[in-house]
Amino acid sequence: MEDPLAARTSKAEGAIDTSSSGVSLAPPALVPLDVILPSEPLLLMGAGPVPIPHAVARANGVVINHLGATMERVIENLKSMARYAFQTRSDKVMGVAGPASAAMEMAVTNLLWPGRRCLCLKTGTFSGRLGEMAAAVGAEVTTLEPETGQPVTAEVVRHALAKGRFDVVTLVQGETSCGVLNDELPEIAALARAHGALSIVDAVVTLSTMPLEMDRWGLDAVVTGGQKGLSSIPGVSLIAFSERAWHTIERRPVPPTHWCFDAMRAQRFWGAHQYHYTAPVPGILALYEALRLVCEEGLEARHARHRVSSQSLQAGLEAMGLRLFIPAKHRLNSVIAISLPDGVDSKVVLAHMSRKFRVEISGSFGLDIVRVGQMGEQCRSHNLFKVLYATGMSFRHFGVKLDVSEGLAELERALTREQEFE
Numbered sequence: 001m002e003d004p005l006a007a008r009t010s011k012a013e014g015a016i017d018t019s020s021s022g023v024s025l026a027p028p029a030l031v032p033l034d035v036i037l038p039s040e041p042l043l044l045m046g047a048g049p050v051p052i053p054h055a056v057a058r059a060n061g062v063v064i065n066h067l068g069a070t071m072e073r074v075i076e077n078l079k080s081m082a083r084y085a086f087q088t089r090s091d092k093v094m095g096v097a098g099p100a101s102a103a104m105e106m107a108v109t110n111l112l113w114p115g116r117r118c119l120c121l122k123t124g125t126f127s128g129r130l131g132e133m134a135a136a137v138g139a140e141v142t143t144l145e146p147e148t149g150q151p152v153t154a155e156v157v158r159h160a161l162a163k164g165r166f167d168v169v170t171l172v173q174g175e176t177s178c179g180v181l182n183d184e185l186p187e188i189a190a191l192a193r194a195h196g197a198l199s200i201v202d203a204v205v206t207l208s209t210m211p212l213e214m215d216r217w218g219l220d221a222v223v224t225g226g227q228k229g230l231s232s233i234p235g236v237s238l239i240a241f242s243e244r245a246w247h248t249i250e251r252r253p254v255p256p257t258h259w260c261f262d263a264m265r266a267q268r269f270w271g272a273h274q275y276h277y278t279a280p281v282p283g284i285l286a287l288y289e290a291l292r293l294v295c296e297e298g299l300e301a302r303h304a305r306h307r308v309s310s311q312s313l314q315a316g317l318e319a320m321g322l323r324l325f326i327p328a329k330h331r332l333n334s335v336i337a338i339s340l341p342d343g344v345d346s347k348v349v350l351a352h353m354s355r356k357f358r359v360e361i362s363g364s365f366g367l368d369i370v371r372v373g374q375m376g377e378q379c380r381s382h383n384l385f386k387v388l389y390a391t392g393m394s395f396r397h398f399g400v401k402l403d404v405s406e407g408l409a410e411l412e413r414a415l416t417r418e419q420e421f422e
C-alpha cells in the first residue's frame with residue numbers, strides 16, 4: 001500500500017516543506033490572469049452581470065478609507081441617488097456587501113423570525129429563493145405558485161390573504177428565471193398592506209429598467225443587485241426599508257440570526273458613519289458612479305430606452321423565426337426568454353456563440369429556454385445588432401432554420417421608428 005505520508009515529502013505543488021522557514025506549503029503553479037481571460041472581452045448579453053460604463057470601472061479601481069469625511073460624503077450622496085432610483089423618501093436605504101441574494105437575505109432575516117408567517121409568491125427560482133430564506137429563519141412559509149411562465153395575479157393573492165394571516169408577502173417584480181413580469185405588483189402590495197402584512201420585493205433586474213415606485217406603491221423592503229439594471233459590478237447590493245418595515249425591525253422580539261445582515265447594525269454605517277464591518281469601498285464607489293449615471297439619464301428616459309431596446313430586440317428575434325417563451329402581455333423586458341428550438345442543445349449553441357461571435361447569453365434553470373439580458377448598457381443599439389446576429393447565426397449553425405437578415409431588418413425598422421434611440 002502506498003504510504004500517504006511519502007507523497008508529502010516530494011517538492012510537488014502543495015508539498016509540506018519541513019525546513020525551519022515557517023512556510024510549509026509551496027506556492028501553486030502560477031498562471032497570470034491575462035492567460036486565463038479572453039484577449040478581447042466578451043460582450044455580456046446574458047441575465048447578468050452586464051457591461052459596465054467606463055466611469056464605473058474606473059471607480060472600482062479606487063480604495064479610500066471606509067470611514068472618515070470623504071466616505072461620509074460618498075455615502076450621503078449615494079443614498080440620495082438610491083432614493084431617487086427606488087422612488088422613496090425613506091432614509092433607511094443602505095448598501096449590502098454581497099450579491100443581490102445578500103440583500104434578499106437582509107430583508108428576510110430582519111423582517112421574519114420563528115413564528116412569523118410568510119406568503120411566498122413563487123414565479124420561479126428567485127422568488128422561490130425568498131421563500132427558502134424565510135423557511136431558513138424559522139418562519140412559517142405558505143407558497144403560492146402559478147403555472148410556469150404565468151405571473152401571480154392580485155385576485156389569487158386576495159384569495160390567499162382572505163384564507164390565512166400573514167406577516168410578510170414576498171415576491172419578485174421581474175422573474176429572470178423564466179422571463180415573466182409580475183405586472184400586478186402595485187395591486188398585490190396594496191392588498192398586503194390592507195391585510196397588515198409587509199411586502200418584500202425583489203427588484204434585482206427591474207430597478208431603473210422599468211417603473212417601480214416604492215413609496216407610491218407602498219412597498220416595505222425593496223432589494224436590487226449592482227450587476228443588473230444599474231450596470232455596476234457584482235458584489236455590492238442595495239436595500240431600502242419603509243418606515244413601517246423599520247418600525248418592525250426596531251421592535252423585533254429576537255435578535256436577527258445574521259450578524260452581517262443585521263439592519264440596525266448596518267444602519268450604524270449607512271446612517272451614522274460608524275464601523276459595522278469594513279465596507280467594500282471600490283464596489284461602493286462603482287455603485288456611486290452607476291447611480292450617478294442613472295440620475296443623469298433620468299428614470300423616464302432610462303425606462304423608455306429599456307422598453308424600446310427590449311421590444312425592438314424581441315421583434316427582431318421573432319421576425320427571425322424564434323419563439324419567445326412568455327406571451328407579450330406578461331413578458332419581462334429586462335430579460336427575454338427564448339424557447340429553445342427543437343433538437344438543439346443550448347449549452348453547445350451558447351459555447352459556439354461565445355467562441356465564434358464573442359457574445360454571451362444565458363442558459364436556464366431547467367426550462368427549455370435561453371435568455372438575453374436587456375439591462376443597463378446592454379440596451380445600446382450596437383449591442384442589439386451584435387447579439388441578434390450572434391444568436392441567429394449560432395442557432396442556424398446547428399440546423400435551426402432562421403431568417404437572420406429579416407430579423408436584423410426588423411430590428412433596424414423598430415429602432416428607427418424611435419428617433420431618440422442610440
Ligand SMILES: Cc1ncc(COP(=O)(O)O)c(C=O)c1O
Pocket residue numbers: 047048099100101102126172174175176177202204205225234
Ligand atoms: C430576479 C433576481 N433576483 C435575485 C437574483 C440573485 O442575484 P445574485 O446572483 O446577485 O445573488 C437574480 C440573479 O440573477 C435575479 O435575477
